[in-house]
Amino acid sequence: MVYISLLTKYCFLILFIVCCIELVLLSINFFWNNKELFFYPTPDNDINKYYSTKNNVNQFSNVKCNKFLFKLNFLPKDKPLLLNLYNEIKNLKERLFIENKKYCIKVDFKHNNTITRKNNVYVESNNILFYNLKLNEIKIIGNNTIIKKIFIIDPDYFTSNNSDIIKTKSYLANNKIIKKYKNYCKVLNPVDLDKLLITLLLSKCIPVINAKWSTDLLLIDKEFKWSKALIIQDEIDFSNSEYFYTYPLSQYDVEEKIKYGQKLLSWNFKILSPIASNILTFLEKRYTGNVFNKLIKADNLYNEDEELFDIERSKPLVNDKFTIMMTTYKRIQGLNYSLAQFNNNTDVDKIIVIWNDPDLSYLPKKHFWSKSVAPAFFVKPNANSLNNKFLPYDIIKTEAILILDDDQRLSEELLKYLFNVWKFNRDVIVGYNRRLTGNGPGNAYFTSGLKKFDLILTSLSFLNKKYLYYYTYNFPTKFKEKIDFLTNCEDISMNYLVAMYSNKPNIAYTIGGDLSRCYNCTSHGLSSKSNHYKIRSDCVLELNKIFGFNPMIPNSFYLKEFIN
Incomplete structure (x- = not known):
């Protein structure tokens, strides 16, 4: 009886092992015949998951690239x-x-x-x-x-x-x-x-x-x-x-x-x-298997700066500082005055000057420019374009970007306060000069008598570096071409872009006077044109049509009144 019992147990054990082997073989056969698996990134987050594709559209590809060409x-x-x-x-x-x-x-x-x-x-x-x-x-x-x-x-x-x-x-x-x-x-x-x-x-x-x-x-x-x-x-x-x-x-x-x-x-x-x-x-x-942010190579305006640019590209990212980006066109004296304002500001990592004037015959020698604690990088763009203001240059090492016109009269206290406000509001535009957009018909751009605002002019404004990528590569191409034709509306476009991504109102941190100057400049600002505000109103209406609605979110609150 004992032998029969042991024999029975061994039989069951052998049967169990055979079943396990059969199951393993069936599994191998199944996966061999259904081996189209695709490492597929879910669209709502950055987590990659494997999905079986027997009845699915996702297919494995044996083609893998080191670079996406x-x-x-x-x-x-x-x-x-x-x-x-x-x-x-x-x-x-x-x-x-x-x-x-x-x-x-x-x-x-x-x-x-x-x-x-x-x-x-x-x-x-x-x-x-x-x-x-x-x-x-x-x-x-x-x-x-x-x-x-x-x-x-x-x-x-x-x-x-x-x-x-x-x-x-x-x-x-x-x-x-x-x-x-x-x-x-x-x-x-x-x-x-x-x-x-x-x-x-x-x-x-x-x-x-x-x-x-x-x-x-x-x-x-x-x-x-x-x-x-x-x-x-x-x-x-x-x-x-x-x-x-x-x-x-x-x-x-x-x-x-x-x-x-x-x-x-x-x-x-x-x-x-x-x-x-x-x-x-x-x-x-x-x-x-990955996506990298695409940078724009910053070409040095001065030949002697080539090594300076190369060294800067290899530097690590910087925290708790900001990069100033200024676009200039035929306003040498005004630009030099602006550069002098940052002489002692330790919050500035660097100043990027985008030289939009293709005529270099009047370009001063490098030693002409005012010196500051933060180095100035003079960049030569491919063409004269207002869209150059928002290019994601490879020498930018900070998350915080201060977009600045070359005619703004500033102080260290003003910039420090602006920077501190932005640190707690990193996904919107924080700035000084405010406007209000509308839906029409008729005028859709308002500049005075405002109890609320939604748009911040980029003549003096903080924004996140990520918006430089999105503006350059995602914003409607045809409208950016229109910006070059009109030489206007690039700041309205950036505001629309930020509103789409952030779904939050922008911040005007102060109510104050006009900070612009440069009265003796040989070239005056674009806002001096007689039809400037009509063009901007038309831009708002056209952008509303492109987006299907006006995405701007009004705000009636100001953080502080700044007194010079």
């Missing part, structure tokens, strides 16, 4: 929107990525037989109808598989009470695809979640979704967060039908989510420049 092929002349997107990507390619024959991938805008290769990406555009809503769907295809989808929204959908949006939302509710209560719309069926979210955000109804669906959210700019526009609930809360009717959001929070949703849609699904940037960021992450 790509070749752009096939001009899509038959599709205007795709052509515009192509031009935006081409513009970014020329500015961000060095030309090299040894490219990592090819990005094709026309279907051809080469897209099956592992180093080819194909961009396709189709008009689709989501019930009553018309959308343009952009597909990024690799290895004959959709690896990412993006939607572009018709600008007309940003107008209030659009009939297509109203009809679509009513259909969704009547067919129990969503459940509506007050300002909330709970998604009951996650099929077509991407298009559902666009529809609900356009209708200004806050989508409520299950947290497990969050991996299917569409690609957006890394500075935007889906969680600020949606209500994302865990399984327990989402399954509790009563919790939907008692969700604890104040009316203020509801309004903030709705406003944020409009900004998220406009920036990521309407304006082509940031959409193109999002696509390249996604591809760079996919093929290199």
Whole structure:
């Protein structure tokens, strides 16, 4: 009996081992046959996760690049929107990525037989109808598989009470695809979640979704967060039908989510420049595993400064100091006076002077300029442009940037106070000269008799270095071209950009007199033109049209009255 019992135990043990081996072999076989895994960055944060792709669009690519170098092929002349997107990507390619024959991938805008290769990406555009809503769907295809989808929204959908949006939302509710209560719309069926979210955000109804669906959210700019526009609930809360009717959001929070949703849609699904940037960021992450901020090389104006610039590029980042950036054009005496103001200011890391005058025949010798504790770096840009004011130069080593006109009369106390205020408000513009924008019709730019403000002139203003990147690479390209044509409105554009990203009001820290001077300058400021304010009002109205609304947030509070 003892032998039989032992034999039985051994049989069960052998059977167990055989089953384990079989299970391991089955697992190996499964993963071998389903080995398309892709190291995919979730769009709402920087955490990378692995996703199995047996029934998923994310596909593993064996192509890996040390640097993201790509070749752009096939001009899509038959599709205007795709052509515009192509031009935006081409513009970014020329500015961000060095030309090299040894490219990592090819990005094709026309279907051809080469897209099956592992180093080819194909961009396709189709008009689709989501019930009553018309959308343009952009597909990024690799290895004959959709690896990412993006939607572009018709600008007309940003107008209030659009009939297509109203009809679509009513259909969704009547067919129990969503459940509506007050300002909330709970998604009951996650099929077509991407298009559902666009529809609900356009209708200004806050989508409520299950947290497990969050991996299917569409690609957006890394500075935007889906969680600020949606209500994302865990399984327990989402399954509790009563919790939907008692969700604890104040009316203020509801309004903030709705406003944020409009900004998220406009920036990521309407304006082509940031959409193109999002696509390249996604591809760079996919093929290199990382994304680096792209710097602009600062070319030295004086030949003797070449070594000075090279040394500065290699220096580490600096905390608790700020960089002054000044753009100048034919105002030598005024600039020299401005440089003298910073002689004893130890908070200044460096002064970057952007020499916008292409005529160098009147350029003084280097020793002519006033000396200061912080070194001055004279930069020669590629062209005379107001957009040079916001270039992310590779010699900038501080997070804090003081954008300054060369005619501002300052003091050390004024700058120190300004800097301290900015330290606690790093994602907005902190400055001195304030204005108010509107929606029209008629005048949309106000300069006097203001009880509130929303815009800070960049003649004297602090902002975060990150906005230099976003302005240079993400802000609408065509409007920046218009800035060069008008020689105006670059500061309004920066304010709109900051408002989109921060979703906060700017700060005017004082009410005081005009700090500008330089009465004997040979070249006067741009604001002296007779049509200056008319041009700026028109810029506000055009930017409102580009964004679909005015993103500026009014403020009626001033931190302190500064007395010279």
